Amino acid sequence: RSSWLLLAPLLTPPIPVITAPPCSLCPEGAHRFQWIRNLVPEFGISSSHVKVLSSPAEFYELLKVQIKAAKQRVVMASLYLGTGLLEQELVDCLEETLEKSLQAKGSPDLRVSILLDYTRGSRGRKNSRTMLIPLLQRFPEQVRVSLFHTPNLRGLLRLLIPERFNETIGLQHIKVYLFDDNVILSGANLSDLYFTNRQDRYVLLRDSPEIADFFTELVDAIGDVSLQLQQDDTVQMMEGMVHPYQGDKVAYCEIANRRVMEVINSARTRQELLHAKTFHSSQPCSSLLSQQGSQASGSLKPEPDTWIYPLIQMKPFGIQIDEMVTETLLTEAERDARIYLTTGYFNLTQAYMDLILGTRAEYRILLASPEVNGFFGAKGVAGAIPAAYVYIEHQFYSEVCYLQQQERVQLQEYSRAGWTFHAKGLWLYLAGSDLPCLTLIGSPNFGYRSVHRDLEAQVAIVTENKALQQQLHQEQEQLYLCSGVVSTSTFEQPNRYVKLWVKLVTPLIKNFF
Numbered sequence: 001r002s003s004w005l006l007l008a009p010l011l012t013p014p015i016p017v018i019t020a021p022p023c024s025l026c027p028e029g030a031h032r033f034q035w036i037r038n039l040v041p042e043f044g045i046s047s048s049h050v051k052v053l054s055s056p057a058e059f060y061e062l063l064k065v066q067i068k069a070a071k072q073r074v075v076m077a078s079l080y081l082g083t084g085l086l087e088q089e090l091v092d093c094l095e096e097t098l099e100k101s102l103q104a105k106g107s108p109d110l111r112v113s114i115l116l117d118y119t120r121g122s123r124g125r126k127n128s129r130t131m132l133i134p135l136l137q138r139f140p141e142q143v144r145v146s147l148f149h150t151p152n153l154r155g156l157l158r159l160l161i162p163e164r165f166n167e168t169i170g171l172q173h174i175k176v177y178l179f180d181d182n183v184i185l186s187g188a189n190l191s192d193l194y195f196t197n198r199q200d201r202y203v204l205l206r207d208s209p210e211i212a213d214f215f216t217e218l219v220d221a222i223g224d225v226s227l228q229l230q231q232d233d234t235v236q237m238m239e240g241m242v243h244p245y246q247g248d249k250v251a252y253c254e255i256a257n258r259r260v261m262e263v264i265n266s267a268r269t270r271q272e273l274l275h276a277k278t279f280h281s282s283q284p285c286s287s288l289l290s291q292q293g294s295q296a297s298g299s300l301k302p303e304p305d306t307w308i309y310p311l312i313q314m315k316p317f318g319i320q321i322d323e324m325v326t327e328t329l330l331t332e333a334e335r336d337a338r339i340y341l342t343t344g345y346f347n348l349t350q351a352y353m354d355l356i357l358g359t360r361a362e363y364r365i366l367l368a369s370p371e372v373n374g375f376f377g378a379k380g381v382a383g384a385i386p387a388a389y390v391y392i393e394h395q396f397y398s399e400v401c402y403l404q405q406q407e408r409v410q411l412q413e414y415s416r417a418g419w420t421f422h423a424k425g426l427w428l429y430l431a432g433s434d435l436p437c438l439t440l441i442g443s444p445n446f447g448y449r450s451v452h453r454d455l456e457a458q459v460a461i462v463t464e465n466k467a468l469q470q471q472l473h474q475e476q477e478q479l480y481l482c483s484g485v486v487s488t489s490t491f492e493q494p495n496r497y498v499k500l501w502v503k504l505v506t507p508l509i510k511n512f513f
Contacts, residue, residue, distance in 0.1 A: 032332075033307075033309075033438060033460070033462045035328075036309045036311075036325055036460060037268070037271075037272075037309065039321050039324065039325065040264060040268060040309050040310055040311065040312070040321060040325075041214060041264070041267040041268040041270070041271040041309075041310065042268075042271055042275065042307055042308075042309055043208065043210050043211050043214075043271060043307065043308040043309075044275075044278075044304030044306070044307050045205065045208055045211070045304055045306050045307075045308060046302040046303075046304060046305060046306065047305050047306040047463055047465035047467065047468040048302065049205060049206045049207055049208055049306075050203065050204070050205060050206075050306060050461070050463075050468055050471075051203070051204040051206065051471075052202075052203050052204075052471045052472060052474075052475050053202035053203065053204065054202075054475060054478060056188070056193075056194055056195050056196055056197065056198060056199070056200065057195065057196070058202070059184075059186065059188060059194070059195065059200070059202045060086065060194075060195035060196075062184065062202075062204065063090060063177060063184070064089070064090065064093050066177070066179035066182055066184070067090065067093040067094055067097055067179065068093055068096070068097055069179065069180075070097055070110060070179045070180055071101075071109060071110060071180055072109055072110060072111070072180050073110070073111050073112075073113070073178070073179070073180060073212075073216060074094065074097070074110070074111075074112045074113070074178070074179055075112075075113045075114075075115075075176070075177075075178040075215065075216050075219050076113075076114050076115070076176070076177050076178070076190065077114075077115040077116075077172070077174045077175060077176045077177075077215075077219050077222075078114075078115075078116055078174075078175050078177075078189050078190045079116065079117050079120050079121075079171060079172065079173055079175070079189045080116055080117060080120040080121045080123075080127075080128045080189060080190070080191065081114075081116060081121070081128040081131050081132065081190045081191070082128075082189075082190060082191030082192050082193075083124075083126045083127065083128075083130075083131055084191075084192040085192070086192040086195050086196075087131060087190060087191065087192060088131070090190065091131055091132065091134075091135065094112060094135060095134070095135060095138065097110065098110060098112065098135070098138070098139045098142055098143070101142070102139070102142075108141075108142055110142060111142055111143075111144075112135070112139070112142060112143045112144070113143075113144045113146070113216075113219060113220065113223060114132060114143075114144070114145045114146070115146045115147075115148065115172060115174070115219050115222055115223050115226065116128050116145070116146070116147055116148070116172065117147070117148055117167065117171045117172040117173070118147035118148055118149040118172075118226070118227055118235075119149070119150075119153070119163075119166045119167045119171070120167050120171065121147055122147070123163055123164070129145075129147070129229055129233055130233070132145050132229065133229070133231065133233055136229060136230070136231050137231045140231065144223065144228070145228070145229035146219075146222070146223035146224075146226035146227070146228060146229070147226055147227045147228075147229055147235060148171075148172035148222055148225075148226040148227075148244075148455065149226065149227055149244045149245055150169055150170030150171065150244070150245075150316060150453075151170075151244045151245060151249050151252050151253055151256075151316060152169050152170045152316060152453070153166055153169040153170065153245060154244075154245035154246075154249065155245075157169070158245060168512040168513065169453065169512075170316060170453040170454055171449075171453070171454045171455070172222065172226075172454070172455050173443045173444075173449075173450070173454040173455055173456050174218075174219075174222075174442075174443050174455055174456060174457040175187055175188060175189065175442065175443050176215050176218075176219065176457065178212050178215055178216060178219075180212070181206075181207050181208055181209040181212045182204065182205065182206050182207065182208070182212070183204070183205045183208060183211050183212050183215060184202060184203070184204050184205075185202075185203050185205070185441055185442050185458070185459050186200060186201060186202040186203070186441070186442070187200045187201055187344075187422060187423065187424045187425070187441075187442065187443050188200040188201075188202065188422065193420065194422070197418055197419045197420065198419065198420045198421075198422050199414070199416070199419055199420070199421050199422060199423055199479070200422045200423050200424075201423045201424070201425055201441050201475070201479075203441050203459075203461070205308065208308075210267075210270075210271070210274075211308055211310075213267075214263070214267045214310060215310070215457075217263045217266075217267070218260070218263050218264075218310075218312070218457070220263075221259040221260050221262070221263050222256075222259075222260070222455065224238060224241065224259055225241060225242075225244070225252070225255060225256045225259060226244075227244070241255070242255055253316060253317050253318065256314075256316075256317045257314075257317040257318050257319060260312065260314060260317060260319060261319065264310075264312065264321075305463060305464050305465045306461065306462065306463040306464075306465060306468060307461075307462045307463075308459050308460070308461055309325075309459060309460040309462070310457060310458075310459050311325050311326075311440070311442070311457065311458050311459065311460055312456070312457050313444060313450065313451065313454075313455075313456040313457070314455045314456070315451060315452045315453070316453070316455075320451075322444060322456060322457075322458060323351075323451050325460065326352070326440070326444075326446070327351060327352070327355060329426075329428065329438075329440075330352065330355040330356065330359060330361075331355055331359060333359060333360070333361035333428065334360065334361065334430070334431050335360040335361070335431065336360075336361075336362070336431035336432065337360075337361040337362070337428065337429060337430055337431050338361065338362045338363075338364065338428075338429040339361050339362070339363050339364070339426055339427070339428055339429075340363075340364045340366070340426060340427040340429075340436075340476050340480070341356075341363060341364070341365050341366070341425075341426040341446065342365070342366035342367070342414075342423050342424055342425060342426070342479060343365075343366075343367055343423075343424045343445045343446050343447070344367075344368050344373075344421050344422040344423060344424055344445065345368070345373075345389065345445050345447055345513070346365070346367035346368070346389055346392060346393050346396075346447075347389065347392055347445070347447035347448060347449075347510055347513070348396070348446050348447060349446070349447065349448055349451050352446055353396065353399075356409060357399065357400065357403060357405060357409065361408075362408050362409075362410075363408065363409045363410065364410050364412060364480070365409070365410070365411050365412065366412050366413075366414055366423075366479060366480055366483055367389075367393065367411065367412070367413060367414065368389070368413070368414055368420070368421040369413040369414060369415040369421075370386040370387070370389070370390055370495060370496070371415065371495075372414055372415060372416060372419055372420050372421040373385070373386040373389060373420070373421070384499075384502050385513060387498045387499065387502045388498075388502055388505075388506045388509075388510070388513070390491075390496050390498055391498045391502060391503055391506050392506065392510065393411065393486070394491050394496075394498075396411075397411055397486060397491070401488070410485060410486075411485070411486035412480060412483040412484065412485055412486060413483055413484055413486055413490070414479065414482050414483045415482060415483065415484060416482045423479055424442075424443075424444065424445050424446070425439060425440045425441045425442070425458065426439065426440045427439050427472060427473075427475075427476045434473075435466065435469035435470060435472075435473050436469060436472050436473055436476065437462060437463060437464065437469060438460060438461065438462045438463075439460070439461050439472050440458050440459070440460055440461075441458055441459060441461065442456070442457050442458020442459055443456045443457060443458060444456040444458055448510065448511040449511070449512070449513065452511070453511075453512075
């Protein structure tokens, strides 16, 4: 029961040797990314099941439509649920759908599972918990609300750190919204800003039962090691579970590692078996027979042309899959390949910075200008955070100039009146291609927090389908259209002045935001 054994699936070389037989279903261009399936499950789907959304309003309307249509399950993982009218409308939709399920003949089938962060979801008198308690009281058998509490916030630190800053120690940061077999992956939280004027990214995977099952199991696993919200607004752990901040930290993290890795490895085994079965049935003779059988039953599925790889990062539990895959993608990007990387909070890890500055691909990095930073105009110390990001950006830009990499590595700042910027992810264009064949989309920001402190999840979407590639390209173009290229003169503007105390403090606190 050594922790090394628990970490065994992660001790694979960065680019594992692919021992599986070559897949005749996968076009040649996708082969270069098949090493990812040595770490995580690979889900082959039709590109017609993927829809890229572009606006907060579209995201919000889709959430409501999907909740109302759900029959079996609603699974929502987010940092927090806001307390405004738009959020209340979402809760009302859940109540209405649960009520319909309750009135249906026989026992109600619908189950609702919500995973939020404990610290962020408990902040203030009116909070995520008070928003959801009526659902727990009305539908106790159908609704589960789990509140993840980082094991790193404990003891004296937990007592001394103010409520507003306790989330800097670590969070549940995954954003997955799942309705029956439809899955929305995003970086957006369940809050009115994210439904109106806070730009993010969103992708809908329709009719994808295997992917929906995976994320349901993942949220269940994290939920099992989280505090359970009760009808009287108290919280308690599941029976027999180690407490995250009162119990033994090592034991808690080992249990959490085991639960999450069980989900990843069992899904990977299932998909490998399915892949092998599909491969054998894709041989000319059996292919014709299986096709005739499928046509006879009226269930002919299109061959997959798109592959989904879930990438999980939970460093507190010793799980570093997303970090490994991201570093490998940056390392292996060839000369003349282009990587468009975006983050709402530009605070790259040293490893990511070194790879960007030391490899051959072209980079276009989109980040928030100070005015569209989520902390712009905040009260107290938080109000200085945009200036800290300006300082970090200036340092990185100076390094780019020192290495004479300005042509290869370009920074661009998103700016849009009345909006804030929260989009994150990347798009990879192979050398000579005008369209991306891979995108990363989900919760990580490529910063220290995402890699070391928080629970994160995103997916790598690999596609050979031109229509889907075009969708992803248009998404990238639409975001970058609202940006201006950073130059030396950018940092000479009056609004880029950084006070001396911010420069002195930033190196000490940059790992917390």
